[in-house]
Amino acid sequence: MLKSIALIVTSAALAAFTSVHAQTSAAAPPNDAQIAQIVLTADTVDVDYGKLAVKKTKNAEVKAFAETMIRDHSAVNEKAAALAKKISLTPEASETSKSLESNGHKELKKLEAMHHAEFDKAYIDNEVSYHEAVIGVIDSTLIPNAKNADLKALLESGKPIFESHLEHAKELQKSLNK
């Protein structure tokens, strides 16, 4: 039962982000204003997952991870907002940012209904696939299309943060599956 739910959650998340990925690749390349909004939305979605996890989990390691997600993605968002202001860029919604947001809400609803170990596992599984998807979008779409040098630099310094989170989540995934 637990396994099957986790499997459904993981595959749903993967499907959602694969489609996000496919859309951004196929659609017109995002401009800087759209890239800024994609970064802000991607960070906000993960901060929301983290806030829910801090509230729900009883596992100290999962809680510490969720706190790091909140801390780091909030920091990236602050930096992105400050940069947008500095270069007079008004973040602009796009198909990518909209689907990130709606998929984020759906995932959050699913997680809200879960408890204890079931929640921990689903949350961490989602973090693994979410970070994989976001790193994919940063690499394939955001960095190549960013025109402003500061925005490109922000994306490039954001990438190792997401990669570190992915490694952290994978380690937790291993320990939760034991």
Next chain:
Amino acid sequence: MSQPTFQRNRQGVDYGDEPNVQNLHAAIGREERNGRVTIKPFSVWVLVVFGLAFFFAGFWSARTGTHFTASSVGSGNLPPAAVQSTSPAVQTGATSASAVQSTAANANAPVVAHVAMKNMKFVPATIEVKSGDTVEWTNDDITAHTATAIPFFDSGSIASDQSWRHTFTKAGSFPYGCTFHPDMKGVVIVK
């Protein structure tokens, strides 16, 4: 009681109530060996002070001496960057002289070694210092980090663009990490 106390205090040597003459002589001998603070012509202290003075004067002249070489007369007063761009020969001379100077200073004085927190890594990951040296961690990332090796040291949260220092007084190898990011690892080796 007050009389012996007075005599004891005299010149700091305790022979006031000593009836034995031989002991008295021995006490006077002790006093002559190490009692008075005087500067004799070739005392060890004079030699040490003058020796050090000549030693550092040598370094000073070695460093400033490069300004008087034929190729550098025109640029002697320029800042190092200007000297570098106008005269590579002088730059080489100045660099080696200052390298000698810093090596001489490093041999005794405690130093501050620097570790950057950059792109979710400690750079350099392994740093070697002497006992008494300080390591300064500077966070070049957007996200906060820590430098933590419980129970030896724990920086707590270091925000973006902030630094934290720790002075190492015990030899050994101290593996540490970032509390927030378990894949960030480093080692401080204290000799």
